[in-house]
Amino acid sequence: MIDLDAYARDGFAVLPDFVPIEECEALKTRAAELAAGFDPGAAPTVFSTADQAHASDRYFRESGGAIRFFVEAEASDRLNKIGHALHDLDPVFDRFSRQPRLAALAGELGLEAPLLLQSMYLFKHAHVGAEVAWHQDATFLRTEPPSVTGFWIALDDADRDNGCLVALPGAHRGPLRQWFGYRDGELVSRTLDATPWPEVEPVALEVRRGTLIVLHGLLPHASMPNRSPRPRHAYTLHLIDGRADYPKDNWLQRPDLPLRGFA
Template sequence: MNAAQLSSYERDGFLVLPDFLSAADCDALQARAAELVAGFDPGPTRTIFSTVDHGHARDRYFLESGGDIRFFFEEEAPDQLNKIGHALHDLDPVFGRFSRQPALAALAREIGMVQPLLLQSMYIFKHPGIGGEVGWHQDATYLHTTPVSVTGFWIALDDADRENGCLIALPGAHGGPLRKRFRRSGDAMVTEELDATPWPAVEPVPIEVRRGSLVVLHGLLPHASSANRSSRPRHAYTLHLIDGCASYGLDNWLQRADFPIRGFT
């Protein structure tokens, strides 16, 4: 990033980097996702992913996915996949090579991460006509460190616009407090309200990007996406990073039982 881009990110809480991936890179990630889907046998039980009722949070299949590659289905169309998560970057060679490329490591350093760790990865489908809505949220609600350090790298594998459910953000609102924590409480998951301050009264900005763009998202930035009601797909690959200098709580939903959280090497 140059100085102007860094200043924009610090002001708005998000930054668009066009043409971060080549068309060939996008093709490779989409092809690999298709291979994973072709080899997946869902069996009789399917976990539905919903940001509305969080029913998936009661499912061990979801809660134990931090160190695995697992498949989650759409709320409106239970025969269609919503996403694959959450350790593609560690367990799949194609996603692993992409996720640990030097350009991403350099970007993490440029935004101020001292010891960047790759915590979570997701391949998101947003199928035509059914791709589910994602409500307003802050990523630090779900992936919490002290101090807050989670950062999202959201990569468009298709053109993303208002018609097919692009990201929407409240620019500058990352300067406000963390409103909620989604955390473990014994054997249950709870959503704890930390601050009742409403979202600031700023105009939501649609983050319309072309295929291959990378969007950097601050962990406190309120953002969302609408349902995909278009005839076009809106695939994306997302990495969430935390700083190893911060403390990652044992009450976070995502825990690693079998192997540690690693950085870029």
């Protein structure tokens, strides 16, 4: 059970032992199988939160309704992530993402008409795993009213050394700062509110594998580079409430793949 009062206070909730170890291993095995078929020459798109250079790449733009591969900025032969419709197009990730426990959790969080919008397998390789800059998920997956909610699942132990999540507790009660989406046919970032992040102490969310972290869509969070000899794989699923409006200028569009809930 999730502590809804703590979630409302902090903007995140940590649920240890939510996913059995054998399910963590099954996702890692399936990701390795998918990665084995990846041809770096066919998909050289580098994913980086530092400069958003991938925004001009058609391969990235059309990934909302596909399974696409993105490489590390510092190691083009290593994958940064696989996204963004694993939960719809791969049977292993589909079964995992639509399990009753996740549906029940979405209900507890007040998502009355949950839709599974985006999924990502995050590699965070040993030694070369890239930093993810401070951001709010609603910057990229905006709804009116705000409803995006993240389920982040640790498939390896995650700590400060190998790039665990870091969050600003309580900062989700502030406004949406940035918007990333289409304007005049181009993907651009735009400042909506220049208010700085609150001056609160960042919290490192160090967790054991199998832990699920719930992230409010307005919560500022990040992760540091992985310079350790250990990987930090994770799977993340973003949900929205189907009662909310999902603007057509959001970057992630799925014209040929309608959104589905848990059914």
